[in-house]
Amino acid sequence: MPLIEGRSAVKLLPQEHIRLVETAIRSAQSSGALTAFDLPATIEIRPPKNPAQGDYACAVAMQLARTTGMNPFDLANTIAAHLPPADFVGAVEVLKPGFINFRLNENWLRVQIEQIISEGDALYQLHLGDGQRAQVEFVSANPTGPLHVGRSRGAMVGDTIARILEAAGYSVEREYYFNNAGVQMTNLGNSLRVRYLEALGMPVQIPAEDDTTFYQGDYLKDFARDLAAERGDSLTEADWQPFKEYAEKRMFEIIKTTLRRVNVQHNIFFNENSLYESGAVWQTLDALKDSGHIYQAAEWDGATEAEKQKAAGKAPATWFRSSALGDEKDRVLVKSDGAPTYTLPDIAYHMNKINRGFDLLVNILGADHGAQYKVVQYGVNALGKDASKIHVVIIQLVRAVRDGKEVKMSTRRGDYDTLDDLIDLTSADVVRYMLLARSPDSHLNFDLDLAVKQSNDNPVYYIQNAHVRCAGILREAESRGLTDADADLTLLGAAEGRFLRKALELGEVIAISAQGLEPHRIAFYAHELAGVFHPIYDEVRALHGDVAPEVQRARLRFYRAAQVVFKRVLMLMGMSAPERM
RNA sequence: GCCCCCGUAGCUCAGGGGAUAGAGCAGCGGUCUUCUAAACCGUUGGCCGGGGGUUCGAAUCCCUCCGGGGGCGCCA
Incomplete structure (x- = not known):
């Protein structure tokens, strides 16, 4: 999939930084500070693991050390000296081997709250695939x-x-x-036929469990009972075909209903x-x-x-x-x-x-x-x-585990665990998240005991609770007649800045997930984002008595933006964004 | 035998060549007079399966071996 340049009202920060670095290298070259050479095919810019090293770090100087014959540290300094100004950049620092570290402009960062709120459910709606x-x-x-x-x-x-x-x-x-043709469907029709005759009270022999041509599932008994009620004994002489057609129709109703339960x-x-x-x-x-x-x-x-x-x-x-x-x-x-x-x-x-x-x-x-x-x-x-x-x-295959042992799933034998069972035991949101939050390449152990028993400290609730908490504050504010309009966002502190930094990574997460067809990245990102949020919620109180009114207004505005981000992320995963839990 | 996937903390798993390898759960010790406990704070825990190589730099790329899963049908 071609990655065409992304455009969005809220900036894709890595790409913005790359543009600055490219501009800097070219202008250093034209001024003679650097010799002529081709730009590297890819310039990597990403948030470093250690926050002390800035918000976005670039290792391009190390990449270029060989082709330029310069030492990376000098090269990094030369590039940094030619960086054009940008509203989102607060500070630039060159460190040890040759990293160029960028720090976001604090005021610019806080003002992004308004961008986030105005984009709402379309936050980081990208244009990588526009027209396709x-x-x-x-x-x-x-x-x-x-x-x-x-x-x-x-x-x-x-x-x-x-x-x-x-x-x-x-x-x-x-x-x-x-x-809906083929041997399996014929077997299904024949299986229903047997159940139908059974439902009419006629003498039938139910095939043994190891008979691979017979479907043992209880749902066929339900179908048979309904069919007997609808058609009486008019089908006793019929072959498998009408039974197959009936079973197929009912089966699809069930499948579609199940899928709808999990928002599919x-x-x-x-x-x-x-x-x-x-x-x-x-x-x-x-x-x-x-x-x-x-x-x-x-x-x-x-x-x-x-x-x-x-x-x-x-x-x-x-x-x-x-x-x-x-x-x-x-x-x-x-x-x-x-x-x-x-x-x-x-x-x-x-x-x-x-x-x-x-x-x-x-x-x-x-x-x-x-x-x-x-x-x-x-x-x-x-x-x-x-x-x-x-x-x-x-x-990769899912292995259902119960009591520490693998549960074999066989459609024919009928002793499998269905998606419906799973939703009944937990919830649609839990099922969606647990099946999503793993790389497709990874084998997935679905611990059925855990999914039920531990549903209370499931990551799903951790993420959704962040949204609930934002909704709760805003609900309370409204009931007190408070507003967050015209807030002075520069009054917000470092903690809110930490959340906004993380929130502004969403666009890149979407871009990478789309490019690599890796939806689990959204699931992990959602959990990380909630992990940044909850401590702030603890620390930054909006409606507390000793909070000055103008600070209060700014904080309410912040929580409104946070709610937008969580809702967007939950929707991307097909999960609900509850207002209360 | 051949092909694909996996091997990272006690368990379940992240980690798109970069700086000191992370999270959740489990364990241990703390926090509800508050819009706030499905939450927060602190802490224990790693020869990244083994061995070679490429690179300024490898959990990440290449080779090889070991272990686990899946596939190798005139089934779908």
Whole structure:
């Protein structure tokens, strides 16, 4: 994803500082203080860990020491001497090896309170993706059962990525891709049929637990009871099909309702079957044939002896020569019985997405599907389209832990933990945060005991309480007839400055999260921000009796801005921003 | 065997090549006469899995080994 220069009413401070440094280097060069050389491709500016080293630090002098032949300390001083003035800069200091350390202008910092309040819910609405359309495809579970904890992680990550891309300026669509054909759905229909006959009191044999073709979940008994009530015994002679259709309809209602509980709503539900109805699947195959990537054979060209033996006597299948494009082996697109594998419609689906004109495609996949996307990319490339705009986020698996032991989750057996169960046990906000606050690359242990038992000192409440506290002060102020209008913000102290410094990092957090498709950064940032806030809330009292009225007004203004920041951050994570708890 | 992810405090996890590696929980010791306890203050705790390399500088990049998870189907 290209990072176009961000614009925002509230400044993206790292970029602003980089601009100053670049200007300084160029003007030092034109004045002869520095020799001519190309600017480094990237100049790093970020808040140092140690606050004594300033608000933003730049290590460019060390980067340039070799190319200029100067020692970094002298180089840093030369650059610093040529820095143009800027309203947000308070002081510049050059330290030890060659760091240029910037300190924000204190008055400028405090005045940002007005900017923050005026931007409100659109705080740090960036323009990195302006004019571009993005699509995030996520969840995409087939309607064979309720969403379980494992799937839920992708739901939270996908929706939050969508929110972050929106904040970065993209126009975003959320899509759910599903398949309502295939063996699993047939099994679902057959399973409901058995339950239906059972509900009518007819003699049936319930398949054993280890029967992998039978869905044991209790929800099918509910469906069966309702179906028996609606249709009586009119379906006793029917095959699996009407049962599958009924089960699918009910299942989707449940899935959508569950997702809505955690603030997830898709714009489009894309049925794989439509790719067959439109002819897209076979057109895709024809196009691949025309481009010379297809052959008919019983086994693939590079088959081992073992594979050859396995394939012996099989009718020819249709192969995609993906190994020529970098794949480990070729892939079957059409089985010997004439039916396509999932790979062919998957390629057709992604061609469909690209042809819909999206500039950025994001695909959220579980690690168990991690190998599949490469084949799709080979397919898209083979058809002459640019697969690089498809970005795949692989989510590592969630392991549910209860009593210190792993809880196995199986949709078929029915003893899994559903997302609904989890929401009932905790809350939508807790579930969203816990599934979000981890790098997608990291395996996630979801401790079910902890999620319930310790919900009272959960980070979720820590963050939300910051918003609640701001709301509480402003509510109390209003009831006392106090106003924060026309506040003299220069009356605010160092503690408020600490919060504002942190608050002004939000834009950069959004930019980096969007660029790297890393929504967990927002979750960690939110917690850090609350960690800066709470001590200040303790220390800086607005409505206390001995606070002078004009100071009081400034502090109320500060808490109003703080509330805006917390609300914005909570909304980015799809969480609620409560006024009271 | 091959491919992907992970290995950082007792536990769960952050850390986009930079300065003395962080947070939460757990542990220990304190704080509610206040708009303020789902909160605050103090404190204990690390050969960043091992070994090489690149770099002025490595938890971060490269190689290798060890350990854990996932994937390697004419299933989806």
